[in-house]
Amino acid sequence: MYFKVSKKEFYNALSVAARAISTFSPLPAFSGVKIEATMDCLILTGSDSDISIQTKLKKSEHCVLEIHDMGSIVIEAKYILEIVRKIDADEIEFEMLDGSLTKISGNTAEFRINGMRASEYPAIDFSKPNECFNVSEDILKKIILQTSFATSDKETRPVLTGVNFQCKEHQLHCVATDSYRLAKKTVEIEESLNFNITIPAKSLQEVVKTLEGEGDVEIAVNDKKAQFIIHDTIVQTRLIDGVYPETSRLIPLQFDYELTIDAHDLLNAIDRASFIKNDGVSVIKFNLSEQECVLSSKSVEVGSSTEVLSSASFSGNALEISCNGRYVFDAIKALSGSLVKFSLCGEMKPFIIQSVDDDSVLQLVLPVRTYA
Amino acid sequence: MYFKVSKKEFYNALSVAARAISTFSPLPAFSGVKIEATMDCLILTGSDSDISIQTKLKKSEHCVLEIHDMGSIVIEAKYILEIVRKIDADEIEFEMLDGSLTKISGNTAEFRINGMRASEYPAIDFSKPNECFNVSEDILKKIILQTSFATSDKETRPVLTGVNFQCKEHQLHCVATDSYRLAKKTVEIEESLNFNITIPAKSLQEVVKTLEGEGDVEIAVNDKKAQFIIHDTIVQTRLIDGVYPETSRLIPLQFDYELTIDAHDLLNAIDRASFIKNDGVSVIKFNLSEQECVLSSKSVEVGSSTEVLSSASFSGNALEISCNGRYVFDAIKALSGSLVKFSLCGEMKPFIIQSVDDDSVLQLVLPVRTYA
Numbered sequence: 001m002y003f004k005v006s007k008k009e010f011y012n013a014l015s016v017a018a019r020a021i022s023t024f025s026p027l028p029a030f031s032g033v034k035i036e037a038t039m040d041c042l043i044l045t046g047s048d049s050d051i052s053i054q055t056k057l058k059k060s061e062h063c064v065l066e067i068h069d070m071g072s073i074v075i076e077a078k079y080i081l082e083i084v085r086k087i088d089a090d091e092i093e094f095e096m097l098d099g100s101l102t103k104i105s106g107n108t109a110e111f112r113i114n115g116m117r118a119s120e121y122p123a124i125d126f127s128k129p130n131e132c133f134n135v136s137e138d139i140l141k142k143i144i145l146q147t148s149f150a151t152s153d154k155e156t157r158p159v160l161t162g163v164n165f166q167c168k169e170h171q172l173h174c175v176a177t178d179s180y181r182l183a184k185k186t187v188e189i190e191e192s193l194n195f196n197i198t199i200p201a202k203s204l205q206e207v208v209k210t211l212e213g214e215g216d217v218e219i220a221v222n223d224k225k226a227q228f229i230i231h232d233t234i235v236q237t238r239l240i241d242g243v244y245p246e247t248s249r250l251i252p253l254q255f256d257y258e259l260t261i262d263a264h265d266l267l268n269a270i271d272r273a274s275f276i277k278n279d280g281v282s283v284i285k286f287n288l289s290e291q292e293c294v295l296s297s298k299s300v301e302v303g304s305s306t307e308v309l310s311s312a313s314f315s316g317n318a319l320e321i322s323c324n325g326r327y328v329f330d331a332i333k334a335l336s337g338s339l340v341k342f343s344l345c346g347e348m349k350p351f352i353i354q355s356v357d358d359d360s361v362l363q364l365v366l367p368v369r370t371y372a
Numbered sequence: 373m374y375f376k377v378s379k380k381e382f383y384n385a386l387s388v389a390a391r392a393i394s395t396f397s398p399l400p401a402f403s404g405v406k407i408e409a410t411m412d413c414l415i416l417t418g419s420d421s422d423i424s425i426q427t428k429l430k431k432s433e434h435c436v437l438e439i440h441d442m443g444s445i446v447i448e449a450k451y452i453l454e455i456v457r458k459i460d461a462d463e464i465e466f467e468m469l470d471g472s473l474t475k476i477s478g479n480t481a482e483f484r485i486n487g488m489r490a491s492e493y494p495a496i497d498f499s500k501p502n503e504c505f506n507v508s509e510d511i512l513k514k515i516i517l518q519t520s521f522a523t524s525d526k527e528t529r530p531v532l533t534g535v536n537f538q539c540k541e542h543q544l545h546c547v548a549t550d551s552y553r554l555a556k557k558t559v560e561i562e563e564s565l566n567f568n569i570t571i572p573a574k575s576l577q578e579v580v581k582t583l584e585g586e587g588d589v590e591i592a593v594n595d596k597k598a599q600f601i602i603h604d605t606i607v608q609t610r611l612i613d614g615v616y617p618e619t620s621r622l623i624p625l626q627f628d629y630e631l632t633i634d635a636h637d638l639l640n641a642i643d644r645a646s647f648i649k650n651d652g653v654s655v656i657k658f659n660l661s662e663q664e665c666v667l668s669s670k671s672v673e674v675g676s677s678t679e680v681l682s683s684a685s686f687s688g689n690a691l692e693i694s695c696n697g698r699y700v701f702d703a704i705k706a707l708s709g710s711l712v713k714f715s716l717c718g719e720m721k722p723f724i725i726q727s728v729d730d731d732s733v734l735q736l737v738l739p740v741r742t743y744a
Contacts, residue, residue, distance in 0.1 A: 079647055083644070111677045114673070272458040
């Protein structure tokens with residue numbers, strides 16, 4: 001195995017594959033990047049068994065790639081990234097010396113690193129599942145960022161640590177909930193498909209990092225795995241087993257109150273009060289009337305805050321409603337647009353937050369009871 | 373107590389005082405900033421008993437300050453910083469309501485925070501010690517940054533966790549060592565003084581952060597404490613007890629070998645090899661001759677690196693010397709100037725690193741034995 005490659009492009013491709021590698025991998029081989037030199041490209045693979053990333057590096061006008069000898073080797077990810085990042089040369093030479101000792105050199109620096117034989121690396125099946133559809137990078141990014149924050153970080157109900165993707169004909173519904181709040185994004189797709197899968201939020205966060213900023217992503221799923229094909233990279237993730245709860249009946253359809261407010265103003269007001277906590281939770285209270293909207297919070301230990309929300313407009317009878325400030329903050333952050341609308345049914349009923357300009361995404365928050 | 377003050381200046385002054393506050397303070401009162409409104413200024417004090425910072429905020433053309441009622445209060449540092457930073461107003465009103473409940477308001481937001489009575493805050497003696505001298509901010513910054521990194525981070529010999537300041541007549545010698553390396557900076561001062569004190573490295577790091585970028589600092593010391601008077605701020609620190617070791621006889625005066633090299637090139641070469649570690653230490657080996665200078669490192673587990681130092685020039689017989697790469701890296705980083713000079717006496721003798729342009733500072737490193 002012997003090749004010469006542009007440093008910058010090699011480093012970028014290694015970083016993509018290494019993203020799947022976790023520091024606490026059960027299998028020693030999984031702490032390495034598998035590097036394969038084929039006839040016309042390098043194939044780099046990283047995995048932690050839950051998520052696997054494979055990327056191809058080809059010769060191009062920006063990227064020198066001369067493969068003199070084909071072959072494959074596994075090199076500890078942290079070493080190869082460190083070497084390639086710090087080498088002071090435009091091109092890097094990579095040569096397997098004997099067995100698994102690998103020479104990596106550029107300019108005046110030369111490293112001889114103990115690798116692992118590629119035969120010790122677990123076989124990963126990158127075959128493409130049957131149910132395929134395309135979405136633009138931009139839409140996929142929104143799906144993930146507008147929902148995944150609402151997943152649960154507790155392992156008590158594993159299925160809630162993922163985002164549920166349910167496709168019926170041409171509609172894809174993406175839902176995340178930790179049972180105190182819920183985020184739902186709906187997009188139209190061209191293909192007519194029927195599936196219901198739950199993808200770990202952690203894997204989706206790696207997908208977002210792998211997006212290149214433009215073009216389409218091909219998504220292929222079956223009941224075992226999901227694949228995101230982003231240009232020359234495949235991000236493949238296992239699914240979460242278990243039936244995802246039926247959430248559509250939780251979302252109210254009729255409302256008695258409506259609050260419209262500047263998103264930026266409300267975010268700042270919640271943020272200002274966020275240090276006032278009870279048992280680690282910052283509870284905020286809205287006192288809403290058509291005359292005045294006031295946000296307040298209180299803690300016996302710390303003190304209290306009150307703020308008039310001057311950009312708010314409210315319709316309905318006077319209403320007092322309390323909730324976790326963090327949930328409202330996250331929900332508004334995930335919406336696009338400068339104006340947000342709260343649709344409410346009552347003091348102890350879940351309420352909905354949406355952007356005034358975009359009804360493809362819906363955030364639902366459960367209120368809390370306060371005794372003050 | 374009731375005053376009105378510019379948000380930005382108040383926040384900056386609070387940040388300075390809060391720098392002395394440690395998260396794990398033994399005394400609850402020390403988690404707060406003491407705020408005193410006097411006739412013509414605010415006095416803000418923070419302390420963790422080892423280090424205390426007092427700063428004065430006066431009315432100026434940049435800073436509104438209207439003191440309507442004098443008084444004093446202690447407010448939890450993290451709350452007051454959070455409130456003042458996030459309040460969306462140019463001016464902040466600060467009013468003690470009753471006992472220790474304090475109203476802080478700006479624009480539409482109002483906070484009522486439970487403070488502590490100033491009488492519960494320990495009395496801190498900020499009287500000025502007798503031995504005083506002046507240095508420019510620039511020189512003080514160099515003294516600290518060029519020495520303090522070489523202090524020990526282990527509490528086994530407490531005196532080594534500080535920088536020793538020894539003044540004989542008009543010369544101030546500042547020395548730090550962890551017994552494997554040593555840094556020494558010498559500066560001339562106008563005053564004729566005689567003292568020998570050791571200041572905790574941690575306190576000196578807070579002094580550096582408090583420097584404002586220009587002007588002089590007045591330093592006042594006795595055998596109990598040191599004060600750094602930086603414009604309207606006093607940083608006061610306890611000293612470390614115990615006799616500082618006599619280090620001058622450790623520094624060799626005659627040399628048989630000399631290596632001159634571009635600082636930037638050598639830093640990069642050491643950095644590239646830094647991941648090759650044995651028991652967590654990156655040992656580097658110099659193979660020096662008048663024909664060629666080579667840097668190498670080796671670990672049975674990881675592999676090896678070799679690099680020709682093309683910008684090096686060496687005089688003397690051929691020499692092979694090994695040392696902790698981190699120590700050489702830190703030493704060169706602390707020197708100014710682009711060209712550094714190594715003065716050596718032999719394979720197992722301490723060697724000196726200095727900038728070619730500046731002999732006020734000297735870095736000494738002990739070599740290590742390698743068996744390879």
